[in-house]
Amino acid sequence: DTEVTQTPKHLVMGMTNKKSLKCEQHMGHRAMYWYKQKAKKPPELMFVYSYEKLSINESVPSRFSPECPNSSLLNLHLHALQPEDSALYLCASSPGQFEGPYEQYFGPGTRLTVT
Amino acid sequence: EDKVVQSPLSLVVHEGDTVTLNCSYEVTNFRSLLWYKQEKKAPTFLFMLTSSGIEKKSGRLSSILDKKELSSILNITATQTGDSAIYLCAVCGGSNYKLTFGKGTLLTVNP
Numbered sequence: 001d002t003e004v005t006q007t008p009k010h011l012v013m014g015m016t017n018k019k020s021l022k023c024e025q026h027m028g029h030r031a032m033y034w035y036k037q038k039a040k041k042p043p044e045l046m047f048v049y050s051y052e053k054l055s056i057n058e059s060v061p062s063r064f065s066p067e068c069p070n071s072s073l074l075n076l077h078l079h080a081l082q083p084e085d086s087a088l089y090l091c092a093s094s095p096g097q098f099e100g101p102y103e104q105y106f107g108p109g110t111r112l113t114v115t
Numbered sequence: 116e117d118k119v120v121q122s123p124l125s126l127v128v129h130e131g132d133t134v135t136l137n138c139s140y141e142v143t144n145f146r147s148l149l150w151y152k153q154e155k156k157a158p159t160f161l162f163m164l165t166s167s168g169i170e171k172k173s174g175r176l177s178s179i180l181d182k183k184e185l186s187s188i189l190n191i192t193a194t195q196t197g198d199s200a201i202y203l204c205a206v207c208g209g210s211n212y213k214l215t216f217g218k219g220t221l222l223t224v225n226p
Contacts, residue, residue, distance in 0.1 A: 041218070090158075106151075
């Protein structure tokens with residue numbers, strides 16, 4: 001089973017709202033990732049967690065706040081977003097980050113619209 | 116800066132044709148090259164190629180890594196309309212094992 005789940009599938013939020021995206025995997029993977037994908041563009045890495053510790057932050061604005069409560073869960077907290085933050089947010093996981101190389105498996109994504 | 120270039124950017128073929136998609140890269144500390152298929156939603160993993168595994172095949176899809184030429188090809192034989200998608204090439208490299216994606220090849224297979 002190579003399933004990564006994400007909720008919600010779609011999210012519409014105003015610029016003053018606070019919302020969270022959730023990602024879950026039960027493959028025993030120890031690395032989890034957040035990517036942002038705009039239309040007709042490849043995914044762009046935002047954050048990486050390795051063994052529940054933040055490993056990479058690609059200079060993402062502080063209005064995006066990641067959290068990894070345990071090895072199976074990854075959240076992305078959103079606050080005071082801008083319309084240009086509207087995109088498909090993808091979560092991915094892999095068996096590890098540094099011990100690899102490993103393939104990354106992607107979840108179905110959350111389509112976020114900021115109004 | 117790591118760089119991954121895919122060609123062509125788009126391709127239209129008829130069912131039954133064979134296609135070859137290209138990916139070239141410039142990456143420090145190359146670890147692996149991955150191919151993904153993306154339809155409406157998330158990228159679906161196809162293959163991972165490494166120094167110890169330079170050829171992969173699954174059904175009508177196959178891929179080869181040329182470490183000397185710093186490139187890879189993805190072949191699809193006997194294409195079907197269900198093969199229509201964006202094919203993404205990503206390379207894992209650097210000290211942090213980050214994936215760098217190419218812009219993708221949009222493949223359209225007409226009946």
